[in-house]
Amino acid sequence: MTVLSYCTNVHPAEDLDGILDQLDRYAGPVRAELGADRLGVGLWLAAPVAEALAHDRAARTRLRAELSARGLAVVTLNAFPYGGFHDQVVKHRVYRPRWTDPRRLRYTANCAVVLADLLAEDAGFGSISTLPLGWREPWSPSDDTIARLALDELTQTLREVSARHGRPIRLAVEPEPGCVLDTVADAVGWLAGRVDPAHVGLCLDTCHLAVSFADPEQTVARIRAAGLDVVKVQASAALHVAEPASQPVRAALAGFAEPRYLHQVRERAEDGGVLAADDLPEALAALPAAGPWRVHFHVPLHAAPPAPLSATTDVLTSATAAALSTSDQPPHVEVETYTWPVLPSSPEGGTDLVAGIAAELRWAETHLVAQGARP
Template structure:
């Protein structure tokens, strides 16, 4: 089964732009795959989500535009609030945080929209979100505010489920450098604070790989607390075995770019060392042991040696999810970095996305496409 692909790769921040990107990319991807329907993990910037949430006719219109193009939506990516294709994004992607009422309002807007976009075949929808905030500043008071916001959201989601007959579930997405940096952090924070029927995890397998956690044990730990993997973002990180060599350093340095934050972890015998961005890592980490870099690279195309990607972590995590999950999570391929890859000017984006989805269909087995 072909999973969804995440449309946050496309720089559209008004409704007309969203529809234009469907025509420019999503429809050609579907046609190249030779399928009647293609699932999307839709990203709607906050002004778009707000406009749709306020206008039932506009929601019906978007649902019709999707159907007319053979596109379906069961999951939204509500991590970026807006400005995701600005010249410099970096830490701004973590704003507003879950202590800010705007984050709660945006997530509610997304839930309202998604409820009217779900295809008849979907038994639920999902929304992925940021792991509370960047790690600092963060206080006990912030913890309490975030928990209260999630409690308010849960009440809203319950009401929406009663109204529509199908639940929308929130998927918290751990990311290196954030308050919920790892799966272990997310499980520890969420387990006793949220309603497990409405809030679970988004397992981004690039982020999981960067943490150097064991993917199978990480998945088991989620289910051991009664939480669930609501959504999987099928993604791969960059890895360099010898970052201290001239060849390794030059190869990884080619991926340092100004738009997005590319957190780096070095796996040493004494523990995992951290740098918040690739340029910082190149000057501050000892580079005596393997690095993994938060740079989502295409699943189907291994980078040139001496670099590799962490598709092995993705495959192991998906195997563990299939083995432990009572319900099948939504699966979304999320390579938002196509336009900042070295040599990206020569990329046919529709063909690249189609190639990734072919790889995912061949390697990830049965799953809910989104």
């Protein structure tokens, strides 16, 4: 079975003391709220703290002890955001540095070293999710070659770290709308036959999957048929908009058009094609709104967004069930609602955020644990 975690990229700390403080303020109380002996946390370590930990074994030992003392277990890291993930404006900056930049390779290699020393004792492997190469433009054939060489170098690092520690550390490439690897089909086409599947596979973010309007079960089957694994599932839900031309709907959507993160939108056209906008304000201004929309805005799993909007939790449950039932080595499952601070009715304080994360994890236990995940 696979471990269920929640991703700490919802918290802004970018140094070790700040991370420990936020584990005390949030992760520990979430565990207590759930009445659990142990809580899985998918750590987000900004590049400076990952580098410091990678070069200081004593600091890694301290962090492992601090996690254990709080009843927290780590099997996965989120190495998609490099840093500044809670700046006032993030938008396209989250896709930098790209996989053509040596800093991305160094950061991910540092995360591998750190994760190997933090892995829970009963973890079969560790996973690290990463961005889908970069934003789609500019991207040239030479960029493609550089990125492939960088992933080859990282794979060698993963082999060496895995051999030293006796358990695999695996990279999970996460397709996202608007990026070089926009869809799972793009990622499979780029990775299949070119990477070592023992160390490189996919991160299936179920919000991103829903936005692309892809069929979840067929998507997982495509991954498996290509000889690749779903290494990690990011359990997340997108906004679904059945009637985007309706004025009440557009008024409700306006509350989600916030300035920090990019909220890509896709519209299902009458002919079955998909129309694209890179952000919600652009979609409201330019898309024809003749068919349903999906919006890249991670909404809490347990609470439906305000009517007349809805959430794609059906895609989440179908994709997770398919990934868990068809994998020889079940993927890690991580609840990743990093958007709590920018929701139209965001939690005002730590207690509310604790309650919200705990409620999401309860929902995940009810709807996903029965399919093979465990807290």
